[in-house]
Amino acid sequence: MAHKIFIDGEAGTTGLQIRDRLQLRDDIRLIQLDADRRKDPTARREAFAQADIGILCLPDEAAKEAVALTAGMDVRLIDASSAHRVDDRWVFGFAELSSDLRDQIAEARYVSNPGCYASGAIAILSPLVDAGLIYDDEALSINAVSGYTGGGKALIAEYEDEGAPAHFLYALNQHHKHIPEIMVQSGLTTRPIFSPAVGNFAQGMAVQIPLRLDDDRRIDSLHDALSDHYSGQNFVRVVTAEQIGSRIVPTDVNGTNVLRISVHGDEANGCATVVAVLDNLGKGASGAAVQNMNIMLDLDETAGLSAD
Numbered sequence: 001m002a003h004k005i006f007i008d009g010e011a012g013t014t015g016l017q018i019r020d021r022l023q024l025r026d027d028i029r030l031i032q033l034d035a036d037r038r039k040d041p042t043a044r045r046e047a048f049a050q051a052d053i054g055i056l057c058l059p060d061e062a063a064k065e066a067v068a069l070t071a072g073m074d075v076r077l078i079d080a081s082s083a084h085r086v087d088d089r090w091v092f093g094f095a096e097l098s099s100d101l102r103d104q105i106a107e108a109r110y111v112s113n114p115g116c117y118a119s120g121a122i123a124i125l126s127p128l129v130d131a132g133l134i135y136d137d138e139a140l141s142i143n144a145v146s147g148y149t150g151g152g153k154a155l156i157a158e159y160e161d162e163g164a165p166a167h168f169l170y171a172l173n174q175h176h177k178h179i180p181e182i183m184v185q186s187g188l189t190t191r192p193i194f195s196p197a198v199g200n201f202a203q204g205m206a207v208q209i210p211l212r213l214d215d216d217r218r219i220d221s222l223h224d225a226l227s228d229h230y231s232g233q234n235f236v237r238v239v240t241a242e243q244i245g246s247r248i249v250p251t252d253v254n255g256t257n258v259l260r261i262s263v264h265g266d267e268a269n270g271c272a273t274v275v276a277v278l279d280n281l282g283k284g285a286s287g288a289a290v291q292n293m294n295i296m297l298d299l300d301e302t303a304g305l306s307a308d
């Protein structure tokens, strides 16, 4: 029998891409609302009541409201917003961080999808902090660029209807909403300086973390720690700088659920950069939600997702 899924916010950027990944599957039946009822709390409550899993693709406040609408129901929830990512009642939906976390996702009532930038940063930092190659109190910078779909329908309209700039920096006040989850999930005690930017391309993302090298922290030890941690995973790939070449393009893994990590630099001058590339609407949002849904339903983790 097909699993019943309700995507609350199906008409939005993340919701549409989840719908696209699910609507061709015969093991999934989508519960859908007519356009004129999609924001009606009564209609949404009825949809949640029929669903095995509800996927929230909403602004934070609407996501909190959706959780309240499901009070007393058995429906399980996956939240793509940032409303619950550092909430203890929710499991952080990044199965590749540990086998324990994957087991928790499988059993969870509530799963919070990681943020897109946060996925790249945590994928790099968490294993390296665990391996002792980054100190938890180290002064770190995280620099990133995203395609404009990362800002949802409002930023898409700005770019596609009004002609927005080729590139802009933002969140310069150091209050970006992904910083708390990055710190918690990576085990950092010192707040990193996070510098995101948007480029004039629709989808794709690169997150880079510069590091000073020393006797223990070398290009090969960083690569090996990451490679060991993600060995056997379907979607997180650790590749060498030689495999990448001299340029990294943020759109490199678009259309897939892959998050690709590589370590670059030079032992001779002691400087390195670790880079994660992902599709903000793949492993950064919609793909990650489908992966979590597959795990929660005890299905093949890769169903409906591209691994290359």
Ligand SMILES: NC(=O)C1=CN([C@@H]2O[C@H](COP(=O)(O)OP(=O)(O)OC[C@H]3O[C@@H](n4cnc5c(N)ncnc54)[C@H](OP(=O)(O)O)[C@@H]3O)[C@@H](O)[C@H]2O)C=CC1
Pocket (backbone or CB within 6 Å): 008, 009, 010, 011, 012, 013, 014, 015, 038, 039, 040, 056, 057, 058, 059, 060, 062, 080, 081, 082, 114, 115, 116, 149, 150, 151, 152, 153, 154, 280, 281, 284, 285
């Ligand atoms: N875009 C991305 O790359 C990523 C997004 N996210 C997060 O996912 C969530 C969704 O983002 P995104 O898809 O980009 O945003 P969009 O603005 O593209 O879509 C949000 C959708 O939610 C709908 N909506 C708003 N309020 C309600 C409500 N009360 N009831 C029902 N529907 C409602 C909107 O309606 P309307 O169409 O009328 O505006 C819209 O269709 C956000 O929390 C975002 O931060 C997470 C990771 C990456």
Ligand SMILES: CC(=O)N[C@@H](CCC(=O)OP(=O)(O)O)C(=O)O
Pocket (backbone or CB within 6 Å): 080, 081, 082, 114, 115, 116, 117, 146, 147, 148, 149, 150, 151, 152, 155, 177, 178, 196, 197, 198
């Ligand atoms: C380009 C752009 O504007 N990106 C969004 C992050 C998108 C995202 O990941 O949103 P969540 O935190 O809800 O997951 C931003 O910086 O606010």
